[in-house]
Amino acid sequence: MKPVKVGLLGLGTVGTGVVRIVEGHQADLFGQAGSPISIEKIAVKNMAKLRNVAIDAGKLTEDPWDVINDPEIDVIVEVMGGIDQTKAYILEAIARGKHVVTANKDLMALHGPEILAAARENRCDVLYEASVAGGIPIIRTLIEGFSSDRITKIMGIVNGTTNYILTKMSREGASYHDVLKEAQELGYAEADPTSDVEGLDAARKMTILATLGFRANVALEDVSVKGISSVGKDDIAFGKRLGYEIKLLGIAESQDDFISVSVQPTLVKNSHPIAAVNGVFNAVYVYGEAVGETMFYGPGAGELPTATSVVADLVTVVKNLKLGVNGMQAASVFKEKKLKTDAQISYKNFLRLHVEDRAGVLAKITQVFAEYEVSLESVIQQPSTEHSEAEIIVITHNASKAAMNGVLQAFESLDVIRNVKSVYRVEG
Numbered sequence: 387m388k389p390v391k392v393g394l395l396g397l398g399t400v401g402t403g404v405v406r407i408v409e410g411h412q413a414d415l416f417g418q419a420g421s422p423i424s425i426e427k428i429a430v431k432n433m434a435k436l437r438n439v440a441i442d443a444g445k446l447t448e449d450p451w452d453v454i455n456d457p458e459i460d461v462i463v464e465v466m467g468g469i470d471q472t473k474a475y476i477l478e479a480i481a482r483g484k485h486v487v488t489a490n491k492d493l494m495a496l497h498g499p500e501i502l503a504a505a506r507e508n509r510c511d512v513l514y515e516a517s518v519a520g521g522i523p524i525i526r527t528l529i530e531g532f533s534s535d536r537i538t539k540i541m542g543i544v545n546g547t548t549n550y551i552l553t554k555m556s557r558e559g560a561s562y563h564d565v566l567k568e569a570q571e572l573g574y575a576e577a578d579p580t581s582d583v584e585g586l587d588a589a590r591k592m593t594i595l596a597t598l599g600f601r602a603n604v605a606l607e608d609v610s611v612k613g614i615s616s617v618g619k620d621d622i623a624f625g626k627r628l629g630y631e632i633k634l635l636g637i638a639e640s641q642d643d644f645i646s647v648s649v650q651p652t653l654v655k656n657s658h659p660i661a662a663v664n665g666v667f668n669a670v671y672v673y674g675e676a677v678g679e680t681m682f683y684g685p686g687a688g689e690l691p692t693a694t695s696v697v698a699d700l701v702t703v704v705k706n707l708k709l710g711v712n713g714m715q716a717a718s719v720f721k722e723k724k725l726k727t728d729a730q731i732s733y734k735n736f737l738r739l740h741v742e743d744r745a746g747v748l749a750k751i752t753q754v755f756a757e758y759e760v761s762l763e764s765v766i767q768q769p770s771t772e773h774s775e776a777e778i779i780v781i782t783h784n785a786s787k788a789a790m791n792g793v794l795q796a797f798e799s800l801d802v803i804r805n806v807k808s809v810y811r812v813e814g
């Protein structure tokens with residue numbers, strides 16, 4: 387039987403896993419897809435590099451166009467990363483009638499609608515399960531599993547690198563920089579890890595999840611983003627004492643079709659299942675009006691978990707080829723996008739303030755909260771290590787983002803406050 391011919395763009399962490407699974411699971415893949423699958427060509431940056439998997443050197447090329455332009459290739463698997471040039475390769479592949487499987491969230495978050503429209507027009511599949519939460523089949527779940535429900539909240543740990551860093555900082559008191567280096571060595575981090583630690587990678591993934599979950603085209607610029615580079619060991623320790631873990635959470639919410647999407651370090655109550663997600667593991671919590679609470683858990687990065695999702699998409703493409711239905715999935719994005727204003731977005735907050743240690747300070751601070759109608763759940767005061775200074779920890783009830791911005795601005799000119807050490811969203 388003629389195999390389905392695959393062209394691979396990239397043979398790094400994920401590409402190596404794809405080769406291993408396609409080679410190692412041939413019989414199972416054949417059983418499921420109904421055709422043999424053969425990797426025919428592989429584009430890499432440097433052909434001289436030593437590889438971690440046995441490869442016929444004749445299959446390698448340093449020019450991705452050799453793969454795209456090959457009329458024998460049926461499916462392009464893009465696991466090399468990059469945005470503009472990679473988009474050009476993918477659009478040309480689609481124009482030539484090739485199906486595409488990609489792990490590239492950067493590309494899908496920025497240009498997904500354009501690429502998917504081109505795919506529909508050319509009756510091609512473009513599948514991207516590996517782009518969000520590595521080995522967790524969350525994209526399929528949102529498109530198919532929840533097609534009958536209205537989703538109102540998606541909350542996720544969707545970046546393995548930062549969860550690995552925060553876990554090691556919390557459990558072992560490890561240094562941020564040492565653990566980041568370790569995550570890079572393990573193949574979890576992006577080529578430029580700034581996008582992991584500053585939250586951009588998670589924001590790209592939340593753009594994709596919110597688009598699919600709320601069925602409206604959410605854009606990357608709609609996501610407010612804060613990363614973990616300013617999270618200190620003392621924040622983690624304070625959180626722990628109060629019964630919280632700090633996690634980099636992506637949070638997408640929809641109320642009456644008005645949506646908000648954000649990524650930020652968040653204090654998560656220990657009793658919430660997402661607080662127990664550690665190391666490189668990811669989890670996506672989805673709340674649907676009918677189904678209620680659900681949560682999906684698994685490895686978010688790394689060679690074989692990510693490649694599992696890539697190859698599962700490849701099997702879907704081959705099954706669709708058998709059925710003659712490639713590129714014919716119903717569009718699941720059909721709603722007009724309506725974004726919440728800061729006055730409509732509300733959540734609990736944790737604040738750590740360094741203040742002057744004298745009578746009347748607490749009253750002045752609580753007065754500011756009262757002026758902005760922010761009510762408080764708890765206030766704790768303790769001596770600071772600095773002379774004549776006290777530390778105040780406040781947890782608010784749900785308060786609008788607009789009101790909290792007002793409070794923080796007022797604190798800038800409040801003489802008794804020496805320093806707003808940290809402000810975190812609180813969940814759970």
Ligand SMILES: NC(=O)C1=CN([C@@H]2O[C@H](COP(=O)(O)OP(=O)(O)OC[C@H]3O[C@@H](n4cnc5c(N)ncnc54)[C@H](OP(=O)(O)O)[C@@H]3O)[C@@H](O)[C@H]2O)C=CC1
Nearest residue numbers: 396397398399400429430431432465466467489490687688
């Ligand atoms: N690592 C992970 O856990 C996950 C990664 N992803 C995504 O998967 C993609 C790949 O990630 P990963 O495998 O970690 O990346 P790597 O950096 O490990 O691998 C990239 C591969 O692409 C090749 N490559 C890069 N640029 C070019 C180019 N211009 N022409 C030809 N080949 C090129 C490199 O060649 P050479 O080997 O010669 O340098 C390398 O083989 C990215 O989009 C990433 O965001 C998604 C989920 C998880």
Ligand SMILES: N[C@@H](CC=O)C(=O)O
Nearest residue numbers: 545546547575576687
């Ligand atoms: N760098 C990413 C890789 C997977 O998408 C992460 O750490 O999650």
Ligand code: NA
Nearest residue numbers: 515518519522
């Ligand atoms: Na996934």
